[in-house]
Amino acid sequence: xxxxxxxxxxxxxVIAGEEIGSxxxxxxxxxxxxxxxxxxxxxxxxxxxxxxxxRVDPSARGSVLDxxxxxxxxxxxxxxxxxxxxxxxxxxxxxxxxxxxxxVKLEVIADERTLLPDPIELVEAAEQLxxxxxxxxxxxxxxxxLAHRLEQLGCAAVMPLGSPIGSGLxxxxxxxxxxxxxxxxxxxxxxxxxxxxxxxxxxxxxxxxAVLLATAVTRAQSPARMAAAMRHAVEAGRLARLAGxxxxxxxxxxxxxxxxxxxx
Amino acid sequence: xxxxxxxxxxxxxxxASVAQAVAAVTAAASGVAAALxxxxxxxxxxxxxxxREADRLEVLTAVQGG
Numbered sequence: 001x002x003x004x005x006x007x008x009x010x011x012x013x014v015i016a017g018e019e020i021g022s023x024x025x026x027x028x029x030x031x032x033x034x035x036x037x038x039x040x041x042x043x044x045x046x047x048x049x050x051x052x053x054x055r056v057d058p059s060a061r062g063s064v065l066d067x068x069x070x071x072x073x074x075x076x077x078x079x080x081x082x083x084x085x086x087x088x089x090x091x092x093x094x095x096x097x098x099x100x101x102x103x104v105k106l107e108v109i110a111d112e113r114t115l116l117p118d119p120i121e122l123v124e125a126a127e128q129l130x131x132x133x134x135x136x137x138x139x140x141x142x143x144x145x146l147a148h149r150l151e152q153l154g155c156a157a158v159m160p161l162g163s164p165i166g167s168g169l170x171x172x173x174x175x176x177x178x179x180x181x182x183x184x185x186x187x188x189x190x191x192x193x194x195x196x197x198x199x200x201x202x203x204x205x206x207x208x209x210a211v212l213l214a215t216a217v218t219r220a221q222s223p224a225r226m227a228a229a230m231r232h233a234v235e236a237g238r239l240a241r242l243a244g245x246x247x248x249x250x251x252x253x254x255x256x257x258x259x260x261x262x263x264x
Numbered sequence: 265x266x267x268x269x270x271x272x273x274x275x276x277x278x279x280a281s282v283a284q285a286v287a288a289v290t291a292a293a294s295g296v297a298a299a300l301x302x303x304x305x306x307x308x309x310x311x312x313x314x315x316r317e318a319d320r321l322e323v324l325t326a327v328q329g330g
Contacts, residue, residue: 027330052329098297
């Protein structure tokens, strides 16, 4: 077998036995208009994109579902805004009914200031949803122990945060992300906190299987341009991970030979 | 009969169905789910499920998020 260079077709992301055509999973939150969202999603090359579930608004103009359908992108409902396992489970069930998918990005947050996951409620909700036949993708803290527990109880992936949602602070604890990756038997998706392309590349270099981001693109000055940057960053980071980086050294190692130098 | 739809009180004729209550807040033919007193009502059961005084109905759809 020859060594692949950029054969991404042979290196597909697989979640719950299903191939996802891109390692960049997008969110739709924060885009100033449906047109901007459509352009950004197209530029990102994403194949899976999150939506939130909210009360119907009779005055709403345009539907995010129409945008995703038009782009041929699979929809991943989330439980954003839920503070308890009960709220998250009901929201997931309503999403399954409304959208015809048993996949859910499970989000159970502790407070509005940090939007950090509430681990107790998260585990409770994950157990109930797994038992009910959902493919559960939990948004979790960057805690290797919690990530492992979520995998053990049947989650199809684990999605540790890099830093708080929408903060753009990047990956604050790369070591924990590496620990999660080392132990995981399901895909690890770096979710939340990414600010720019180098953050996404780092996530992939650390061994994550995919990244999920929204704000970094939708609130960038040029969302479509940032979406393209993220697409390239994810691909570059993945290739670098597969290529195997050189070890870090304390001192220089010459890349040109010392023999054969001209002497004066 | 007064029921609560998405947090707002709403007058509906006695014996009104979930389908009638949903139609009062959205014309969308798909992408919508309803929960009656915290239990999902499958779309196929909307017509046959009748409401009672003070029932709480939630009608959700997908919006930008995440």
